[in-house]
Amino acid sequence: MSEPTQSDQPRIAQTSGAFSMSCAVEVNVRASAETIWRLLTDAAGFPRWNSTVSGIDGEIREGQRIRVHAPGTKRTFTPRISDVVPNRRMAWIGGTAPFMKGVRVFVVTPRPDGSTDFAMKERFSGLMLPLAKRAMPDFGPVFTRYANDVKKEAERVGDTQARTA
Secondary structure (H helix, E strand, O other): OOOOOHHHOOEEEEEEOOOEEEEEEEEEEOOOHHHHHHHHOOOOOHHHHOOOOOEEEOOOOOOOEOEEEOOOOOOEEOOEEEEEEOOOEEEEEEEEOOOEEEEEEEEEEEOOOOOEEEEEEEEEEOOOHHHHHHHOOOHHHHHHHHHHHHHHHHHHHHHHHHHHO
16 A cells, blocks of 8 residues: 555544634545445444544435534434535534524535545634634544544545445
8 A cells, every 4th residue: 555645634624714714625535425425324334434423313405404413422413404406515504693504515526536525615614703712622633533533534445445345
């Protein structure tokens, strides 16, 4: 197996202002967009491969509200699924503007070489953000783990599908 290159590692970008903050991650995955999309939309399977989620109740599809459980805590998040373009993008939207709103966008972009760029960005905004920020984690390491988990599982599943085809 070859040594990982810089492009194999997730790239993180973070911004923070008085009433908004965001974190984004991008990584290239040696798997099809369809393989990644199946992972991202299989609520029941999430905790099997994603170390940042201990469970998801509900269905990940347009207009549905899901309940996302964070590992090691009793915290849950209840975003609504929106802007779904199968095998390309979707958003998870939670909170209430103008007080506190979070929007997480997933984008899956196929490349000519058969690999896929996976990107995830979350933006928090609102009048309550200055108070809430203190209780929020540094999303950089969490997003890095999330992207690494997507990459590892999609490449594992993609390899299995290629061998059985």
